[in-house]
Amino acid sequence: MSDPARIDDDAAIDRFRTLLRIPTMSRNAVEQTDWEAFDTFIATLPELYPHLHAALEREQHGHSLLYRCSTAGAAQATAPPPS
Numbered sequence: 162m163s164d165p166a167r168i169d170d171d172a173a174i175d176r177f178r179t180l181l182r183i184p185t186m187s188r189n190a191v192e193q194t195d196w197e198a199f200d201t202f203i204a205t206l207p208e209l210y211p212h213l214h215a216a217l218e219r220e221q222h223g224h225s226l227l228y229r230c231s232t233a234g235a236a237q238a239t240a241p242p243p244s
Contacts, residue, residue, distance in 0.1 A: 176209040199224040
């Protein structure tokens with residue numbers, strides 16, 4: 162029987178690569194920033210990391226994200242995903 166807490170390294174790297182491929186580059190001239198890329202990045206996070214995303218409290222300030230882990234969230238984040 163496999164360990165549910167075991168991390169699939171290849172899948173983790175693929176998820177990380179997916180985020181790296183989203184061209185989020187801010188510019189000194191704010192009007193030149195492609196905010197659609199940031200919106201895509203923000204929308205992709207919960208798709209790639211649904212269990213963690215569900216366990217954390219998230220605040221969005223413009224295109225910046227702040228995640229917090231409450232005590233209940235910490236227990237949920239470390240629990241194996243439901244089958």
